[in-house]
Amino acid sequence: MFEKHLQCPYCRQAITILLDTGVEGFTNVVDDCEVCCRPIDIDYCVEEGEVTAFSYNAIEGNEF
Incomplete structure (x- = not known):
């Protein structure tokens, strides 16, 4: 498992x-x-146990 930090596209919280x-x-x-x-x-x-690409998006409306 790999821990990834991001900002929520809705509430903007870490x-x-x-x-x-x-x-x-x-x-x-x-x-x-x-x-x-x-x-x-x-x-x-994931390639050879490492995350090589990452992206995320809101599914619902009302994102910032």
């Missing part, structure tokens, strides 16, 4: 998510913000 680095290749997950509980679409790629 949050932490865990990425599974045990699965090679591209992964898409939806995780809720630990502050406002709104869904965040997360894409990342």
Whole structure:
């Protein structure tokens, strides 16, 4: 597991998510913000146990 820090696209609070680095290749997950509980679409790629690409977006409206 890899701990990733980001800013919630809705409430703008700093949050932490865990990425599974045990699965090679591209992964898409939806995780809720630990502050406002709104869904965040997360894409990342793992190569040789390392996260090589990462992006995230709001799913719902009202993002900043």
